[in-house]
Amino acid sequence: MLKYLAKRILQLIPKLLVISLIIFLGLQLLPGDPITRTISPEIYKYMTEAQMEQLREALGLNKPLIVQYFTWLKGILRGDLGYSQSSGSDIASMLKGRLPSTIELAFFGLIVANILGLLFGYIAALNKNSFIDYLFTTLSVIGISVPEFFFGIAFIMFFALKLKWLPTGGRMAAGHPEFSSRIKYMVLPVFCLGISLIATLMRFTRSSMLDVLNKDYIKTARSKGLNETEINVKHGFRNALIPVMTLLVFRLPILVSGTVVIESIFNYPGMGSMVLDALSAGDMPVVMITTLVISAVTLVASTLVDVLTAMLDPRIRLE
Amino acid sequence: MENTLNENVLEVKDLQTRFRVQKRVVNAVSGVTFELKRGKVLGIVGESGCGKSVTAHSVLQLLPKVGHIENGSVMYYPKDGEPIDLSKYGPKSKEIRKIRGKDISMIFQDPMTTLNPVYTIGDQIVENLRKHEKLTKTEAKVRVIELLKKLGIPNPEIRFNEYPHQFSGGMKQRVMIAIAMICNPEILIADEPTTALDVTIQAQILGLMRSLQEEHGTSIILITHNMGIVAQMCDDVAVMYMGRVVEFGTLKQIFTEPKHPYTTALLRSVPVLGMDSDEDLETIEGSTPDASTVFKGCEFAERCKEARPECFKRFPKDTFFEDGHRVRCILYEENENG
Numbered sequence: 019m020l021k022y023l024a025k026r027i028l029q030l031i032p033k034l035l036v037i038s039l040i041i042f043l044g045l046q047l048l049p050g051d052p053i054t055r056t057i058s059p060e061i062y063k064y065m066t067e068a069q070m071e072q073l074r075e076a077l078g079l080n081k082p083l084i085v086q087y088f089t090w091l092k093g094i095l096r097g098d099l100g101y102s103q104s105s106g107s108d109i110a111s112m113l114k115g116r117l118p119s120t121i122e123l124a125f126f127g128l129i130v131a132n133i134l135g136l137l138f139g140y141i142a143a144l145n146k147n148s149f150i151d152y153l154f155t156t157l158s159v160i161g162i163s164v165p166e167f168f169f170g171i172a173f174i175m176f177f178a179l180k181l182k183w184l185p186t187g188g189r190m191a192a193g194h195p196e197f198s199s200r201i202k203y204m205v206l207p208v209f210c211l212g213i214s215l216i217a218t219l220m221r222f223t224r225s226s227m228l229d230v231l232n233k234d235y236i237k238t239a240r241s242k243g244l245n246e247t248e249i250n251v252k253h254g255f256r257n258a259l260i261p262v263m264t265l266l267v268f269r270l271p272i273l274v275s276g277t278v279v280i281e282s283i284f285n286y287p288g289m290g291s292m293v294l295d296a297l298s299a300g301d302m303p304v305v306m307i308t309t310l311v312i313s314a315v316t317l318v319a320s321t322l323v324d325v326l327t328a329m330l331d332p333r334i335r336l337e
Numbered sequence: 338m339e340n341t342l343n344e345n346v347l348e349v350k351d352l353q354t355r356f357r358v359q360k361r362v363v364n365a366v367s368g369v370t371f372e373l374k375r376g377k378v379l380g381i382v383g384e385s386g387c388g389k390s391v392t393a394h395s396v397l398q399l400l401p402k403v404g405h406i407e408n409g410s411v412m413y414y415p416k417d418g419e420p421i422d423l424s425k426y427g428p429k430s431k432e433i434r435k436i437r438g439k440d441i442s443m444i445f446q447d448p449m450t451t452l453n454p455v456y457t458i459g460d461q462i463v464e465n466l467r468k469h470e471k472l473t474k475t476e477a478k479v480r481v482i483e484l485l486k487k488l489g490i491p492n493p494e495i496r497f498n499e500y501p502h503q504f505s506g507g508m509k510q511r512v513m514i515a516i517a518m519i520c521n522p523e524i525l526i527a528d529e530p531t532t533a534l535d536v537t538i539q540a541q542i543l544g545l546m547r548s549l550q551e552e553h554g555t556s557i558i559l560i561t562h563n564m565g566i567v568a569q570m571c572d573d574v575a576v577m578y579m580g581r582v583v584e585f586g587t588l589k590q591i592f593t594e595p596k597h598p599y600t601t602a603l604l605r606s607v608p609v610l611g612m613d614s615d616e617d618l619e620t621i622e623g624s625t626p627d628a629s630t631v632f633k634g635c636e637f638a639e640r641c642k643e644a645r646p647e648c649f650k651r652f653p654k655d656t657f658f659e660d661g662h663r664v665r666c667i668l669y670e671e672n673e674n675g
């Protein structure tokens with residue numbers, strides 16, 4: 019298991035490098051002087067042509083691309099992400115305020131979606147062709163086909179405006195940064211974000227579970243005199259989870275991009291709204307760097323899911 | 338005295354098992370009667386689809402959801418204790434779960450799919466043992482390793498912690514036998530245990546079953562379509578056709594004086610050592626009818642060489658001979674009368 023873990027973590031490195039290379043080349047293709055993205059525009063405004071030339075020399079912007087790439091990469095690793103073209107503020111400090119709130123949202127969205135999706139799928143499979151099965155499968159069609167912004171608006175109308183149970187948006191009450199005060203603000207966005215994932219996971223878990231319950235080793239388990247719970251959970255569900263995990267890896271990026279829409283509906287101050295602002299302002303450096311961050315987070319998360327799958331399935335672990 | 342009373346460890350009487358597939362009813366087993374003698378091996382033979390596997394699964398109520406026992410009884414006579422009619426308990430009941438894996442256990446056809454891929458083989462054997470006997474993990478492990486050694490699995494201490502995908506087919510079937518035998522059951526039901534294995538491995542597995550049976554006095558129901566295996570392993574034989582036992586007798590009775598035309602044909606279709614190489618093997622003409630066919634007379638009549646007009650009109654009855662031989666054929670009913 020440790021060997022597998024080490025292997026997966028080592029495999030992360032080339033993947034991250036490839037992504038960073040793509041982002042770097044994308045930045046090179048942008049119109050305009052690269053020096054405007056490298057230093058703060060506040061300083062840039064008062065510089066003469068000669069000073070700029072000197073700075074280009076000092077920053078290595080005249081050197082071959084490959085050298086520049088490594089200089090850039092070193093900067094990224096040190097937290098030097100460059101400057102926004104529209105606001106002029108440095109991207110690292112912009113991210114510092116936004117990234118945690120988005121990760122919070124996506125993380126809890128993932129947890130809630132997993133628990134509910136797996137649970138509903140398990141229940142539906144065990145009650146195949148019953149009322150509860152039909153109810154869940156019908157609801158899941160709605161969950162998959164109706165876009166999340168509709169749910170967002172509907173939730174705000176119903177739970178926030180009509181019932182007044184939960185706030186309409188924002189991340190925390192003014193002056194209350196502690197986690198407990200944030201929970202109330204997170205409920206609606208987390209559910210909106212999770213709905214389509216709950217629905218997909220439910221369907222997938224259901225069919226995977228039905229598939230596993232037809233396997234011969236379930237008959238073996240039954241022939242040992244185990245009770246239904248032992249058969250369904252220990253021998254059934256554990257095996258049914260393995261293909262579901264694979265689905266989860268592919269759904270992760272969708273979860274991250276889903277936050278963009280959800281954040282703007284709930285006025286949630288995360289990466290999503292930052293990306294939207296940057297896109298409408300044509301602020302490509304910000305777009306590129308956020309893409310880099312999102313890809314990196316997704317890669318790390320999918321590696322975690324892979325490790326989880328390996329823990330479930332010895333055939334992967336011992337390959 | 339006890340012994341004479343309990344000569345049979347299992348008596349299946351008039352067992353009927355039905356499958357309901359979308360309003361269509363299929364009689365997979367329609368009135369099967371046989372006895373399993375204590376410490377003996379009973380072979381159930383027949384073509385594919387004749388209901389032998391369903392019969393075996395009916396004993397422990399391991400049928401798929403659509404199948405259920407419609408009628409008949411499955412009497413189990415434990416060595417000590419009251420006889421139990423297994424067909425009267427639900428497939429999920431506590432009573433039947435106490436018997437599964439402990440008193441009566443089962444081995445299935447394909448060892449590639451009958452072991453759970455995510456647990457070590459040690460875990461899977463220990464699971465059965467600890468379900469039925471109060472043992473600590475270490476005690477259970479000692480017992481399991483002992484049995485694995487007896488089953489000829491090399492390095493049992495290491496292999497105990499390995500997963501099914503690290504085992505070959507023959508080794509997996511040994512593990513299945515270990516799961517089935519770990520609680521020293523009174524009855525072992527083996528549903529075509531060697532069909533999915535190489536011929537050389539087949540002989541080893543059968544040999545192992547034989548030696549375990551001799552050591553523990555386990556009674557075995559061996560389901561197969563292979564007459565060679567029957568001849569090698571069994572004491573008694575039940576020949577099945579279309580969900581019914583058409584002939585029942587000792588190995589000698591079945592092989593030397595087969596009475597039912599189907600048994601005769603079945604035996605003639607197997608090559609025998611020393612047979613002339615240009616001698617043709619006989620085949621049974623036609624094919625097995627669909628399981629949902631409704632018959633008015635003998636199910637075999639259409640393919641039978643000795644069929645008479647009467648055979649198509651009414652069901653044959655069981656004819657009992659003095660030596661315990663039993664046949665379900667109209668030809669012998671007449672002999673009895675005349």
